[in-house]
Amino acid sequence: MKIDQIIKAGGSVTIARAPEGYDALVLADLVRAAGADPRLPGKARAFLHVARDDRRLSALSEAFGFFAPEIEIISFPAWDCLPYDRVSPRAEIVAQRVSALSRLREISGQDGPPVVFLTTMNAALQRMPPAEMIENTAWSTAPGQVVDIENLQSFLAQNGFSRSGTVVDPGDYAIRGGIVDIYAPGTDEPVRLDFFGDTLESIRSFDAETQRTTKQLQGLQLLPAGELLLTPDAIATFRTGYAKRFGGVTSTDPLYEAISAGRRYDGMEHWLPLFHEKLASLFDYAEWLAISFDNAFE
Secondary structure: OOHHHHHHHOOOOOOOOOOOOOHHHHHHHHHHHHHHOOOOOHHHHEEEEEEOOHHHHHHHHHHHHHHOOOOEEEEEOOOOOOOOOOOOOOHHHHHHHHHHHHHHHHOOOOOOOOEEEEEEHHHHHOOEOOHHHHHHOOEEEOOOOEOOHHHHHHHHHHOOOEEOOOOOOOOEEEEEOOEEEEOOOOOOOOEEEEEEOOEEEEEEEEOOOOOOEEEEEOOEEEOOOOOOOOOHHHHHHHHHHHHHHHOOOOOOOHHHHHHHOOOOOOOHHHHHHHHOOOOEOHHHHOOOOEEEEOOOOO
């Protein structure tokens, strides 16, 4: 069966005799054919491919760069820690996941160049916050706009950023008078917002070590630094659910005490079900995508 015949057939199709390494080429041809078919809506240009593990995800991403460099690849990894571990997933992993989900919602059902969303089975099975969280929590600004610094500080605190004297690590932010430094996870360098009163005069990226400006920016968009946001509603939901499941709670419980005070606690992401009435899966975010799977899932 040829590629165009597979597209016309629709439904569930098994493609055989596509060894690992060659499967990226086959998938790229499928994406191109679907995007070029005038009978299909614009959403057909995007595919979700579920790889067996992180090694396969990395190999597929590299193969797409060789066989189909014009296709945008969005990688969505799983957490790098065990369920109910005492540590949180690495900030770089979380930033990549949040950025991928945001991009997925951005292109939802729109026309444009082909896109392949790569993930693993572990990541696909993991529950996550509802899609509305990603859609409603982005913050953007540009030079010349009026910005309430207190509202900006509240956004940063509720969306996983940590205040410090000087930004050093991703997820840090610092406020010194009319200067706000923010090191967003997933970015190469922090940015500095320079205010005159409430008016944003400039945005520039800078070297965290030398503090020297590296580039002037025309705008800035911030996404949550974590998948768990300590909003007043989320904290109230957590307190109710925690007390319901574990009975009387005392001040000696460090997790409960920290969350109640609006402070982040290492490993709190593993308690995500207590922060939301209902959780989503990756397939809820990507319900409009065509989905393909690696062979021989274990």
